Amino acid sequence: MNGISDIVTSVQHTAHYVNAHLADHAGSGAGENPSGEDQINADVWADQLFFDKLSALDGVGAYASEEREEVVDCGEGYTVAIDPLDGSSNLASNNSVGTIVGVYDAELPASGRELVAAMMVLYGPYTTMAVAREDSDVVREFLLREGFSEQWGRFTVPEQPTVVGLAGKKNERSDAFNEFAAELERELKLRYGGATVADLAQVLEYGGLFGYPTTTRYPEGKLRVHFESAPLAYLVEAGGGSSTDGEQSLLDVEPDELHARTPTFLGNRELVERVEAALGR
Numbered sequence: 001m002n003g004i005s006d007i008v009t010s011v012q013h014t015a016h017y018v019n020a021h022l023a024d025h026a027g028s029g030a031g032e033n034p035s036g037e038d039q040i041n042a043d044v045w046a047d048q049l050f051f052d053k054l055s056a057l058d059g060v061g062a063y064a065s066e067e068r069e070e071v072v073d074c075g076e077g078y079t080v081a082i083d084p085l086d087g088s089s090n091l092a093s094n095n096s097v098g099t100i101v102g103v104y105d106a107e108l109p110a111s112g113r114e115l116v117a118a119m120m121v122l123y124g125p126y127t128t129m130a131v132a133r134e135d136s137d138v139v140r141e142f143l144l145r146e147g148f149s150e151q152w153g154r155f156t157v158p159e160q161p162t163v164v165g166l167a168g169k170k171n172e173r174s175d176a177f178n179e180f181a182a183e184l185e186r187e188l189k190l191r192y193g194g195a196t197v198a199d200l201a202q203v204l205e206y207g208g209l210f211g212y213p214t215t216t217r218y219p220e221g222k223l224r225v226h227f228e229s230a231p232l233a234y235l236v237e238a239g240g241g242s243s244t245d246g247e248q249s250l251l252d253v254e255p256d257e258l259h260a261r262t263p264t265f266l267g268n269r270e271l272v273e274r275v276e277a278a279l280g281r
C-alpha cells in the first residue's frame with residue numbers, strides 16, 4: 001500500500017478504538033494545549049493513541065498535533081497534522097466529537113495547497129469517516145462498525161442550502177458579520193453544536209454554511225489552519241463545496257506558525273461568496 005493508504009488505514013483503526021473507549025475518558029481537565037485552551041484528559045489520551053499508530057508508519061516523516069507545541073520528527077515521509085479530538089468540550093455534555101487529519105507533502109508551517117489527503121471522523125450516534133485524497137476524484141465515506149469499516153458512499157455538498165451554524169457571541173462579532181448572520185438565519189435552519197466536525201457534517205448532509213468568524217476574543221478566528229481549517233477545506237472543496245477565510249480559499253492561507261488560527265467558513269459556494277461579500281463591505 002502507498003503512504004496515504006497506510007495513513008488512512010491507521011486513522012480508521014485508531015478511530016475504532018477511540019470510538020469504543022470515549023466513555024472511559026469524559027473526565028476533567030489535564031492542563032492547557034499550546035493554543036492556551038483547557039486540555040481535557042481525552043484530548044491527551046486520543047493524541048497519544050494517534051501518535052503511537054501514525055508515527056510508526058514508514059510513510060510518516062513528522063507528526064504535528066493541536067495538542068503538542070512542536071512537530072515530532074519521525075524520519076522520512078509525509079507530515080501528518082491532527083486534531084485528535086475536535087469539540088472535546090462536548091464530551092461533558094455527551095454530544096458529538098470528531099478527529100481531523102491533514103496529510104501534508106511538506107514541512108509545516110505550510111498552506112493547504114501542500115495537502116495530499118484529509119480525513120474527518122465523526123463520533124456521533126454511529127461513527128463515520130470521510131476521506132479525500134489526491135489520487136482519487138471522489139470523497140469516500142466509511143461507516144465504522146465493530147471491527148471493520150464499510151464504504152458507505154461518496155459525499156458531495158447538496159446544491160440547495162438548508163442549515164447554517166455561525167459561531168461566536170454576537171457582542172464579540174462585527175456589526176457587518178452580525179447583519180450577515182441575521183440575514184442567513186432568517187433563510188436557513190440554525191444548526192450549531194460546538195464541534196466543528198459535527199456542525200460541518202450537518203452542512204455536508206443538508207447543504208448550507210458553517211463558520212467561525214473573527215471575534216474580539218479570537219481576533220484571528222478560533223480554528224487552527226493546519227489542524228482544522230485547511231484539512232476540512234480540502235475535504236469540502238473535493239466534495240464540490242467551497243471555503244474561505246473571508247477573502248480567499250482556506251487552502252491558500254499561508255500560516256506563519258504551527259498553531260496559527262484563521263477565520264473559517266465552509267459550505268455551499270453561493271453562501272461562501274455571500275460571506276466574502278458581507279465581510280468585504
Ligand SMILES: O=P(O)(O)OC[C@H]1O[C@](O)(COP(=O)(O)O)[C@@H](O)[C@@H]1O
Binds near residue numbers: 089
Ligand atoms: O465553544 P465555541 O467558542 O463555540 O467553539 C466551538 C469550536 O471550538 C472547537 O471545539 C475547537 O476545537 P477543539 O475542541 O479541538 O479545541 C471546535 O470543534 C468548535 O467548532
Ligand SMILES: [Mg+2]
Binds near residue numbers: 083085087228
Ligand atoms: Mg478542534
Ligand SMILES: [Mg+2]
Binds near residue numbers: 043066083084085086
Ligand atoms: Mg481538539
